[in-house]
Amino acid sequence: MGVFVTGVRPRWSDMDAYGHVNHANTVTLLEEARVDLLFTEAVRLGVPDLREGVVVAKLVVEYLQPLLFSGGEVVVEMSVRELKSASFTLDYAVRGSRRPDSPVVARAETLMVPYNVAAGRPRRLSEAERDFLAGWRAGTPGGAGA
Template sequence: MGVFVTEVRPRWSDMDAFGHVNHANTVTLLEEARIALLFGEAARHEAVDMASGVVVARLAVDYHTPLLFTGEDVRVEMSVRELRSASFTLDYTVRSSRAAASAVVATAETLMVPYNVKTARPRRLTDAERDFLAGWRAGVTSG
């Protein structure tokens, strides 16, 4: 596996006065991509506990060029950089179009913490979650 790729579509209302996708809306696009990985793809790999609680503990976004609204999907590539017993770091590369060779408009990272909603406390990753996330570590390829 190694890199999870999904597409998200900025909305016309995501633009700021300069015609760029606003920072807060870019963060929302990252969230939509993250949901595709941590909820959708995780469920397909039987790591269903992921959907019961995981929170963002830290977020950093670096902008390389403006993300312009075109009505087209943008490509988001994600991989796991650090995998610990009670946290993991996701790296993102946002490209201006669906093409893998398109311009990188932003890179980002989120420190994610599994969370028990009932006790309102962080929790450890389950074995299924760790196995699922390990397959998305940077540099891992399927054989």
């Protein structure tokens, strides 16, 4: 599988006074893309457990250029960089549009921890979850040097 690609649509209210999608709303767009992978795609492939609980333990965003509000979709490419027994790291490349030549405007990473909501504590990944996540390890979002 390699890199998971999805589109998310910024809203007019996501932009700041300069017409850029602001930081807090960029983080929300990353969350929407992550939901597509960890909840929607995982369930589609028969792995519903991540939907029961997974939390962000660390978030890093590097802005390469402003993400401008255009009314169109933003493309988010994701892959799994590190996969441990009780955590995994997602890498993101955000492109400002669906155009094939659209540059990467931001890179991000999240350290994710599976979480048992009922018990109120982290848990280990199941074998099915590890297999699902391992399928997204190949490749680098945004390509080398993008």
